[in-house]
Amino acid sequence: MRSTQRSVDEVAEHNKAMWERLAKAAMNYTRPFGRPPRTRAGMRRFMDPRGRLKGVRLAGAHVLGLAAGGGWDPVIFAKLGAQTTVFDISPTQLKTVKDLAARQRVKIRLVRGNMKDLSVFKDASFDVVWHCHSLVFVDDAVRVLREVGRVLAPGGTYLLSTMHPTTLRLYGSYKHGGWSPKISYFEDKPVPYTDEWGMTWTLGKKKLVAPTIEFGHRFETIVNGMAAAGMVVDGIWEFSPGDDDEETEPGSDAHLDTLFPAFIEVRGRKLPLPARR
């Protein structure tokens, strides 16, 4: 394992400590939940249920799981025949992937570092960059996207999922019958917490205070950042997990998720694209 961190990045250091805390307590996003099917199609559906990588060849492809420690995804890429690298700031999140890869008898390269600096990787060295639920943990999304564009090979695919920038500003803000944003849409600073201790993560009955610092990067930051990094955006999706018909407590975050999307997904392709036959 190599570290690519150079100068002190206080946000990254804080969030690394929080992810170590979360991982040691086995909270969400730090354990390989569920069991993927054995078939190739089943594995792809398990990892990519909305089919964002449809048509992308994975066997033999070079795949980077960016900030993808703690779960199944890198292991499934490897089982599908990809030469897989997982990059994450948290040693415990990486170890979880290492142990799972050993149990599943696949090889994965593990690299520890801050996603703002991918200099450990050469230009154009990946066909796919898979980046789920972690851009919120960095202050400078444009810098991360520039790095992603650099390491992607021409025609390569980038799949980003992260928190919806509007909804993130509204969680926990319900008062007097309505939600009000904790910061304006136009402010790029961290979104403040509303609970007493900072931020409490829950998993079933388990509760853990781990106040990660989170940024709701705006659509224009992401799309323009990808364009500046040499990518063309060929898909944007907004969605919430769960069932819209489910009863939710009025004013709860789950209720908000039925009214506004929790997450966004943005897909980019690195230019120049291969010529169409």
Ligand SMILES: C[S@@+](CC[C@H](N)C(=O)[O-])C[C@H]1O[C@@H](n2cnc3c(N)ncnc32)[C@H](O)[C@@H]1O
């Ligand atoms: C929500 S988890 C995502 C885990 C996995 N990708 C998934 O979807 O299950 C966020 C991950 O981002 C990592 N992370 C946070 N800040 C980071 C940074 N600056 N550079 C690299 N990884 C970071 C954490 O260690 C954690 O593993």
